[in-house]
Amino acid sequence: MSKPLCLAKADYFPSGLMPVAIADRAPQQTFPSHIHEFCELVIVWRGNGLHVMNDRPWLITCGDLFYISPEDCHSYESVNELVLDNVIYCPERFRLGLDWSQFLPQEKKAWRLTTRGMALARSVIQQLAQESAKSDRLSRQLTEALFLQLVLILQRHRYAADVAWQLPEGEQLDLLMSAIQGQLAHFDLSDFCLQHQLSERALKQLFRQQTGMTPGQYLRQLRMCKAKFLLRSTPSLIGDVAALCGFEDSNYFSVVFTRETGMTPSAFRQQFEQHRQKKAAAW
Structure with a gap:
């Protein structure tokens, strides 16, 4: 190695x-x-x-x-x-x-x-x-x-994401990012804007200006990061990983994951199992 x-x-x-x-x-x-x-x-x-x-x-x-x-x-x-x-x-x-x-x-x-x-x-x-x-x-x-x-x-x-709601109301971008991270599986932008009396259109524009992404793209990529982490570090079933990342349908999760990464969830997990085996053998 x-x-x-x-x-x-x-x-x-x-x-x-x-x-x-x-x-x-x-x-x-x-x-x-x-x-x-x-x-x-x-x-x-x-x-x-x-x-x-x-x-x-x-x-x-x-x-x-x-x-x-x-x-x-x-x-x-x-x-x-x-x-x-x-x-x-x-x-x-x-x-x-x-x-x-x-x-x-x-x-x-x-x-x-x-x-x-x-x-x-x-x-x-x-x-x-x-x-x-x-x-x-x-x-x-x-x-x-x-x-x-x-x-x-x-x-x-x-x-940290788990103390998101302690942020000042004026920090709109911070509130949004923290809410997305804190409610990764069930976040809804319209509900968030209604709760905080914010313009959804203006917030989307601000988010894209600062990050280069839409809130939806950010949410999807965060879910993919969590899925990658769970697949490479836990023995959880593919369906359980999908649910933890906000996907009700494991087949749809597999389609999205494959589109984003170029490999199926199973293939992604397998490559890290092989990596761990090689690393263990090297030691």
Whole structure:
């Protein structure tokens, strides 16, 4: 089995002392499985794509936030005008003497960021990009201080799908995305707009402008991601996977899955069973 690429610190930092660097990905191209010698924050600004992290596929679009450690293996596939920033950092180079585990999640690594949080984070990242490109002592200190500001903003404005309804009513896009993720099997856009007194047409336009997808396409792709995850990681029957992903008819699920992936659910599952067997044999 071939090992994933390993991205080296020396290729991304201006000096061996700088603790943070910004890797602007505008656009982010497809990228094979890789690990890093450093930690990374990934913030998605617009577009969409498939982010596979530790063998789990995530459909990503504006507002998605990931905390990635050197042990995490990830890749980007099926990208569509995907724009993101990689904020890369080396904890051992920090000098403020803080307990960074207070601000950087150790377990849950996939979050979403509110629209307000994205605006605040973007401003700090722009300053970080300027300071982290230098190598003098003052720039290193400013870079660490700005990084602290960034992680505090992320801590305040990040959220998970299961607490979606705690979001402010004014965050229309955040409310919609969270509702879709929280009600993946039974989401209805018309009911959502009626409940929150929103214009369905205007919300569709806003969603497409920010993500490059319609709400229906986003919902379908999320269901496909969940189906892929269940097929590759659980022994659940195909019919049960279909039901968990919002498909009442398992035959229709198979048709949609085959159209989206180019293989049947059974064939998709089989390739990962073969992969696990080869991996076990290699060990």
